Amino acid sequence: MKQLSIKSTGVDGVRFDWAQKHQLTVTNVPSYSxxxxxxxxxxxxxxxxxxxxxxxxxxxxxxxxxxxxxxxxxxxxxxxxxxxxxxxxxxxxxxxxxxxxxxxxxxxxxxxxxxxxxxxxxxxxxxxxxxxxxxxxxxxxxxxxxxxxxxxxxxxxxxxxxxxxxxxxxxxxxxxxxxxxxxxxxxxxxxxxxxxxxxxxxxxxxxxxxxxxxxTPHIAYYTQLAVQEIAETALNNARDILLEGQSANTIAL
Missing domain, CATH: 3.40.50.720 (NAD(P)-binding Rossmann-like Domain)
Known part of the structure; x- marks a missing residue:
């Protein structure tokens, strides 16, 4: 495993010390609808x-x-x-x-x-x-x-x-x-x-x-448009890391 492609803007749930220890690149979805x-x-x-x-x-x-x-x-x-x-x-x-x-x-x-x-x-x-x-x-x-x-x-x-x-x-x-x-x-x-x-x-x-x-159970973001944009960005982040070794949405550890 080389990357954590986080499907949200907030990354407060990520253990960055663990990611750094295992040399993982962390990306997020900085914006969506x-x-x-x-x-x-x-x-x-x-x-x-x-x-x-x-x-x-x-x-x-x-x-x-x-x-x-x-x-x-x-x-x-x-x-x-x-x-x-x-x-x-x-x-x-x-x-x-x-x-x-x-x-x-x-x-x-x-x-x-x-x-x-x-x-x-x-x-x-x-x-x-x-x-x-x-x-x-x-x-x-x-x-x-x-x-x-x-x-x-x-x-x-x-x-x-x-x-x-x-x-x-x-x-x-x-x-x-x-x-x-x-x-x-x-x-x-x-x-x-x-x-x-x-x-x-x-x-x-x-x-x-x-x-x-x-x-309500954290569903304010949960619309068809937002979920589509989140999925596309998360997948694009993974593709960029795989093909180019970097992503514009990389989080600095």
Whole structure:
């Protein structure tokens, strides 16, 4: 074996020390249809605002599940890369006010997004959506102290990586009523349970008991177009390594 051709953008699950030890080239799929995750995120934001998680779970008290409309709320985005930018544009054109924190301002979002500090982002957002990769710096970023600073009654949407959120702290914030809900397509430790069943994850079981949480098994990307592009890129990476000894999508070890 000479190569690990990873079929995703994120490579946080790769043991690079092992790959380096065995002199393996690691490649990834740096980009694919941004609309797959982007549209899913927009749907998730709207579901959070309309209290759909509670309705799905049978909480039919009309007074407690009354929704909010986009023009009346502030949507915060952590990260405005390809996916975050698509979400920002969609929310803006649907009438929402969008604020964001990102490593750099995206020029395509001029006049659409108001860039703010992370502290302002978490304090002012009615819905906060995560669009950053999982790194050593971002792991556990959404901690108990961050949830304590978030706007009371706000919602969290995560279609990025579960490890960015301290799940124990999230469960506490939801149980205490600090947050009004969460829509999660990724939760911590999920990769350990894909082969045995996503619902076997203890975090899934705890979160699923909460009436204001909607969980999906890391399927935001899962469209025909995205899967086709992922497969083609992964296979092209393998071909390039085999025929040319290098790939434009090689990850530096």
């Amino acid at each position: 941004p609309t797959s995750v982007g549209h899913y995120t927009v749907m998730s934001i709207l579901m959070a605002l309309r209290n759909i998680p509670a309705m799905i779970k049978g909480k039919l008290d009309r007074r407690s599940v009354i929704g909010r409309e986009l023009q009346d709320v502030t949507v915060g985005l952590l990260g405005t890369g390809r996916i975050g930018a698509l979400v920002a544009e969609a929310i803006y054109h649907m009438g929402g006010h969008v604020i964001a924190t990102s490593r750099s301002e995206n020029p395509r979002l001029k006049g659409i997004v108001e860039y703010v500090s992370f502290e302002t982002l978490i304090a002012a957002s009615d819905v906060l959506s995560i669009h950053i990769p999982l790194t050593k710096a971002s792991e556990g970023l959404f901690s108990a102290s961050v949830f304590a600073q978030m706007k009371p009654g706000s919602c969290l949407v995560n279609t990025a990586r579960g490890g960015i959120v301290d799940t124990d702290a999230l469960i506490a914030a939801l149980a205490q009523g600090r947050l009004s809900g969460a829509v999660l397509d990724a939760i911590a430790n999920e990769e350990r349970y894909f082969s045995v069943g996503w619902d076997q994850n203890p975090y899934y079981q705890q979160l699923n008991q909460l009436p204001n949480v909607l969980l």
